[in-house]
Amino acid sequence: MLLNERVLQPRIGTTTESREPDVVDEDHPVIIAGFGQFGSVIGRFLRGHGVDSTVLEFDSDHVDLLRKLGLKVFYGDAARHDLLEAAGAGRAKLLILAVGEHARTVEIVRAVQKHFPQLKILARAAGRWEAYELRDAGVEAVYRDTLDTALRLAVDALTTLGHRSYQMHRAAKTFRRHDEASVRTLGAMRHDAKQYFTAARQQIQDLEELLSAGAQDAERQDSGWDTESLIQEFGRTATGRSP
Amino acid sequence: MLLNERVLQPRIGTTTESREPDVVDEDHPVIIAGFGQFGSVIGRFLRGHGVDSTVLEFDSDHVDLLRKLGLKVFYGDAARHDLLEAAGAGRAKLLILAVGEHARTVEIVRAVQKHFPQLKILARAAGRWEAYELRDAGVEAVYRDTLDTALRLAVDALTTLGHRSYQMHRAAKTFRRHDEASVRTLGAMRHDAKQYFTAARQQIQDLEELLSAGAQDAERQDSGWDTESLIQEFGRTATGRSP
Numbered sequence: 001m002l003l004n005e006r007v008l009q010p011r012i013g014t015t016t017e018s019r020e021p022d023v024v025d026e027d028h029p030v031i032i033a034g035f036g037q038f039g040s041v042i043g044r045f046l047r048g049h050g051v052d053s054t055v056l057e058f059d060s061d062h063v064d065l066l067r068k069l070g071l072k073v074f075y076g077d078a079a080r081h082d083l084l085e086a087a088g089a090g091r092a093k094l095l096i097l098a099v100g101e102h103a104r105t106v107e108i109v110r111a112v113q114k115h116f117p118q119l120k121i122l123a124r125a126a127g128r129w130e131a132y133e134l135r136d137a138g139v140e141a142v143y144r145d146t147l148d149t150a151l152r153l154a155v156d157a158l159t160t161l162g163h164r165s166y167q168m169h170r171a172a173k174t175f176r177r178h179d180e181a182s183v184r185t186l187g188a189m190r191h192d193a194k195q196y197f198t199a200a201r202q203q204i205q206d207l208e209e210l211l212s213a214g215a216q217d218a219e220r221q222d223s224g225w226d227t228e229s230l231i232q233e234f235g236r237t238a239t240g241r242s243p
Numbered sequence: 244m245l246l247n248e249r250v251l252q253p254r255i256g257t258t259t260e261s262r263e264p265d266v267v268d269e270d271h272p273v274i275i276a277g278f279g280q281f282g283s284v285i286g287r288f289l290r291g292h293g294v295d296s297t298v299l300e301f302d303s304d305h306v307d308l309l310r311k312l313g314l315k316v317f318y319g320d321a322a323r324h325d326l327l328e329a330a331g332a333g334r335a336k337l338l339i340l341a342v343g344e345h346a347r348t349v350e351i352v353r354a355v356q357k358h359f360p361q362l363k364i365l366a367r368a369a370g371r372w373e374a375y376e377l378r379d380a381g382v383e384a385v386y387r388d389t390l391d392t393a394l395r396l397a398v399d400a401l402t403t404l405g406h407r408s409y410q411m412h413r414a415a416k417t418f419r420r421h422d423e424a425s426v427r428t429l430g431a432m433r434h435d436a437k438q439y440f441t442a443a444r445q446q447i448q449d450l451e452e453l454l455s456a457g458a459q460d461a462e463r464q465d466s467g468w469d470t471e472s473l474i475q476e477f478g479r480t481a482t483g484r485s486p
Contacts, residue, residue, distance in 0.1 A: 029404065030400065030404075037370050037371070037387075037389055037390075037393070038389045038392075038393045039393075041389075041390060041393035041394060041397065041418075041422075042393055042396055042397040042400065044418075044447060044450065044451065045394065045397035045398075045401075045414070045415070045418055045454070046397060046400065046401065047451055048414070048418070048450065048451045048452075048453070048454025048455050048458070049401055049406060049414070049454060049455070049458050050455065050458065051401065051404060068440060069440065069443055069444055069447060070444045070447065070448070071447070093403075093404065094400055094403060094404070096396065096400060098393070098396075120403065122396055122399060122400055122403075124389075124392070124393075124396065127280050128280070141396075141399065143392050143393075143395060143396045144280075144392065145388060145389045145392055146280055146281045146284075146367075146388045146389065146392065147280075147284060147392055148391030148392040148394070148395050149281075149367070149386050149387065149388055149389065149390055149391040149392065150280070150281045150282075150284035150285055150341070150367075150386075151284060151288065151391070152386060152391050153285055153339065153341075153365055153367065153384075153386045154284065154285040154288035154289060155288075156365060156384065157273065157285065157289065157337055157339060157365055158288075158289065158292055158294065160336075160337060160363065160365075161272065161273075161294060161336065161337070163292060168292075171288070171291070171292070172288070175284075175287075175288055175291070179284075197311060197312065200312055201312055201313045204287060204312060204313065204314070205313070207287065207291065208287065208290055208291045209291075210291070211288070211291025211292060212291050212292070212293065215291070215292050215293065
């Protein structure tokens, strides 16, 4: 968000349970629960593409501040069946769970699955463990908070060191696909520590080899087409050094 | 990370300041400080491309667990000049700050700028406010924790609703570029609340219009080339409805 997040930490401040939920007077294809940094990026992106969302936020101070920024937000608990109903959960297509607290996310998932089973859920998770639990609860589309930003930093680091930007972006996709798959396989064995650790080590190693193989492939494929390496090659031959 | 992150929250557990830092016996082009979920994604991605990193982690329990997973990590405080020196900060090219605590990140930045000013820093930040501070401290490359994952969720949401995947990815880039630029401009005026809020509102509105214009452009450009819309058009004409 565009605010001083220190002032805006959820549930800090004068938030009280006694404030009545707002009356939702909207009916949109998307409902977003949680409108901190994560949710507001999504809401703004959708809005820029002409898709309106009904936004529910549980922190009353945050609601007030968002309104100062010109954003329309309703105060209320998205785990409440009546509020979901009022927000149009019976007619919406997507529910985006951008709440920062895992326990609340799980609560909302349960309420939605009970009362609005047709509603597709896209949910954020702090990390791998929360992702396991959300998948167990039946949510297919889980987005781990820092995964994509960490990958972008890694891509930039390697590009700075001279790796090709295009190859790095492709490798980041491979990493994410493999890592997402490991959430599914490792999640199932996480209650057996020994089995889990063995499998986790294997996954780490497999992914390293996969990336490494991809990098070598890309190098081979490029070598015939890449002007820079042709010039190098040419230069090398011209100076009499063997290739 | 591949572990139960509840067990692995930094600085929880038996971590004590009394443990001696490990002796670093490596010299790599990249140093990574902090090897939780964020840092380990980066370290693994780099390693898959043949780039080794010297990893410093401040939580001793976490160090022990990472070793169980087969990852090489050194225990120690990256804000300490002697430890940075031992980790090869004088010869490394990049320092990646993947520490979760903002105050420690700033501490390390100060130590590095004083003793190793040639070292390029790529740093994570929890949010916009931390990003402002890191930029003020002279760090150009700042990565906000959840920005990229939130954008990916937003892209998937719109794709689910029928928007084109390619266009959405392009729009996500536009969003990020604009949002990063706003970190620079808004950061400078954040100490004047009135000016800040006015500018923030304007930034939100500008970005919405920018995305909206991009979406319309894409639609116009596509309409001549896109088989699906041609079929629709054809169908429409065939059924006698006006276009």
